[in-house]
Amino acid sequence: MFIRIVKMRFHEDKIEAFLNNFEEVKQHIRNFEGNQFLELYQDKNDNRIFFTYSYWENEAALEKYRNSTLFNEVWSYTKTLFSDKPEAWSVDRLVTLN
Secondary structure, eight states, X not given: OEEEEEEEEBOGGGHHHHHHHHHHHHHHHHTSTTEEXXXXXXXXXXXXXXXEEEEESSHXXXXXXXXXXXXXXXXXXXXXXXXXXXXXXXXXXXXXXX
């Protein structure tokens, strides 16, 4: 499994536009071949900051998504709403406790 975390900060007046667009595309992203899990988080202290947290079958699956028409459409729109440069991390899960 390949885990990807992306941090995005939006202009305050663009948050609603982002959330509306995410609502429209979330199932397409989640159903993209190789995607196993997708969540969206909002920072409790700064409502302009959001994180996506996604599991991918492997790094190649994420790269296939990143080279897809879907990603190009989603990211082209989303990046127009940013107030700061996004950050992304690829991480390995070391421990899970349930």
